[in-house]
Amino acid sequence: MLTDKGLKSGSNKPERVSAYSCGLNRRAFLRQTGAGAMLLGLLGAKPGVVVAADKVEAETVSSEEDFSFHAQAVIEAVQMQLFPDDGDGPSARDLNAFRYLTWALEDPDNKADGDKVFILQGVGWLEELAKSTQGSSFIKLGASEQDAVLKQISKSSAGENWLSLLLYYLLESLTLDPVYGGNTDGIGWQWLEHQPGFPRPVEGKTYLDFSSVNLNEK
């Protein structure tokens, strides 16, 4: 099999995918999307975000802060905008996307990337913006107002990164094996008519188990 590294075929920015498959981590991927390059332009507009992103870049994050009920409600609301219950296919809630997110954020690599802190800081920023432009918390807004807020933050590169990161995890909960907590009972696969391989991973044999177990004595 040839690795597709660097191919510029198609229209879906495959270099972002291939960057992942050829071993660059998502940190580098985030940089490619412009977080580093375009932060400068944000300096005046969103100082809070610049600080947040700076922290992520510097890998100095050590927060063990958890999602408050409020932060959870905001993230779940954002996820429902990103992957709504629109009558065709599972919604974020059907996919158990929030639970999957909280699980995935504890992955050692994702932790090292500072994703959880970035997502929590983004919640604060989103709330600030919702209150200043719409006069209310994001969770109390109607669907179209929520969408307007998301559209607004997507115009900044840090905001776009934040949404992109949430989508990254959300889409993982659509197609990864249910053993990882999303894709409840394979609901995502069924919708996409996707046939999983066999044998499928089981509890105790997930990638995290392989990474930690010492098989030398086998």
Place this chain on the structure above:
Amino acid sequence: MKSSKQFDICIVGSGAGAGPIAYELARAGFKVGVLEKGKWFKEEDFFKDEQLARHSVFRSQFKDERHTLEEPNGDGSWSSDTTSQFWGGNIVGGATNFMSAYFHRLKPQDFRLVSEYGAIKGANNVDWPISYDELEPYYAKVEQVVGVSGKVVNHPQLEPRSTKDFPFPPTAEHPVAQRFDIACKSLKLHPLPMARGILSIPFNGRLSCEYSGYCGNYGCHSGAKASSRAALLDSAVKTGHCEIVTQAKVYRLNTDESGNITSADYFDLADGDSSKRVTAKLFVVACYSIESARLLLSSTGVKHPNGIGNRYQQVGKNLHCCAGGTGHGVFKMDKLKELEAKQLKVRGPFFNRALQDWYEIDDSAVSGKPIKGGTLDFVFDPPSPTGATSSLKWQGDNLLWGTPLKQKIKSHFTQSKDFKFEVFCDWLTNDECYVSLDTQEKDRWGQNVAKVRAGFHPHDEKVAQYLVDRGVEVMKAMGAHKSWGNVFTQPTSNLVAGGCRFGDDPKTSVLDKNCRVHDCDNLYVTDGSFMPNGGSVTPTFTIYANAFRVADKMLERMRADVSLIS
């Protein structure tokens, strides 16, 4: 440091270049030690779990060790970055655990590129010190011992064979293969069933293919895939004469005043990275071209001040990848009859088709005289739904979400089917493609990492473009609703060879014709490093065959020299 282990033959690495040596010498009763830096996983560990590859569970971690990669920017300058892309599988069996196992032989002209096609300016082509005929019996041996499934079809580019057909019948075929055959015949081409290093029927304790549709970079759950581990090392261990030492990262070969290897030092990763030593009579290095060159360069000694085998600065030189490209044919389900759509959506069996009509290109549009061409393999990529989905959130430069995103994903999965071809042609060796030691970048153990400079010859692009265009024509003839192809010049990180090429002249080669280092009597290099050129196919089959050939040479030597017998 204590000397912990003693063998007749010590092999560094456990992939395609190592397995045949361990298998043959252990069966002959010699005491074989295999040093592998990774762990030992078995069939029951290979779940079809996308996360295993996404998190590099079976590969070296970037934070521990990496490579420096220099690539041309196209304006005369070079980029330089660290990468983990060259770690193809760092467990017992190496990257053969994660190969697709397209098993094409090289052809006679690949052994004599200069004699057949003349020199190319700026390329370092040479004829091989052995002929196709000398390697042929070992191709036949690999087909039987390692297990190759296929069907020989007569065609103009068919290489000579000593056996009439493959020992194992072809693996099951996807319905698209029929569509392919019809299209090729309309174009007056010769569609070939592709031989695979995958068992179609059970053999030697290994099960046959389960057709889950998750092959390639997924490890094999049935043992059907002809990994060095499943096909050779398991048998070698069963003889009682082969020990596989896992988590043993070899970092130095020690030499005496005569220049011969006395021992290998390794870090025991299961014992706090403590340094340990292995002694043996003969040593074999087979840990993937880049790392093999790195080990030789790192192993300086009284007789080898610039690294073993490097008195003429040949170690690491003439590295090559696979030049070529990829192409796609997309079929839209709503434009097909119901049965056709249903057939194309089947997952499990293989596409298994190849074209070698242009292995030699004789077309005045490209060149006034015949030039070496290559192979087109028509294949399925191993499914990676999460990888495929993650790019769909982008629409141009903008992020997509909500119902439009859902519909785009649904359409991607259910409304079309993408078939792929891969083009393999020679990555011409040249002075700008080589391995050296990076004196700045160190691995977790404080050792210099390998630096790969990956310059390519413009001739490769010309050949690759010609072949990619032919592949797109085939996709169109198959009725694809959308088709395109791309030539690439980036290194194919999973298909690197050369770096210690073999030859008769020590000034232009590292190994002699038996793959023994010219100026180190008891050291052999048996991975893909020996290849002066890669042929226009994936090299694994040839690496297996050559390692079996070298094993015979080593056996002859061991039996003739009583001092080598314990």
